[in-house]
Amino acid sequence: MFCQHSIFPLGSMMDMPDRCAVCSQKMELEIGFYYGTGYVSYGLTVGLFVLYAIFFGVVFGFSYKDNSVYWYLGTGIAGVLLLQPWLMRLSRVLYLYLFVRYGQRKEGK
Numbered sequence: 001m002f003c004q005h006s007i008f009p010l011g012s013m014m015d016m017p018d019r020c021a022v023c024s025q026k027m028e029l030e031i032g033f034y035y036g037t038g039y040v041s042y043g044l045t046v047g048l049f050v051l052y053a054i055f056f057g058v059v060f061g062f063s064y065k066d067n068s069v070y071w072y073l074g075t076g077i078a079g080v081l082l083l084q085p086w087l088m089r090l091s092r093v094l095y096l097y098l099f100v101r102y103g104q105r106k107e108g109k
C-alpha cells in the first residue's frame with residue numbers, strides 16, 4: 001500500500017498511491033486521516049518495551065546493584081528508533097484495517 005517497496009529513500013517512505021491498485025480502495029479516507037496513527041505507534045512502542053523488558057529480565061536479569069536498568073532503557077530506545085520507519089508504516093496499515101474491513105470498500109468524503 002506504499003509507493004516504494006523498501007523504506008529507502010527515507011524522504012518518500014510514507015508516500016502512498018491515491019487508491020489501491022487491486023481493489024481501488026481510497027487510501028486517505030479524509031484529510032488528516034493518518035494523524036491518529038501517532039496513537040497506534042505509541043501503543044506498539046509501549047508493547048515492544050514491555051516484551052523487551054520480559055526478554056531482558058529473563059536473559060540478563062534486572063538488578064539494583066549494576067547498570068542493568070540503564071542498559072535496558074538505552075538498548076530499548078536505540079532499538080525503537082531503528083525500527084521507527086517500520087513502526088510508522090505498520091501503524092498506517094493497522095489504522096486502515098481499523099476503518100476498512102477486508103473485502104468491504106469505503107469511500108472518503
Ligand SMILES: [Zn+2]
Pocket residue numbers: 020021022023024025
Ligand atoms: Zn486493495
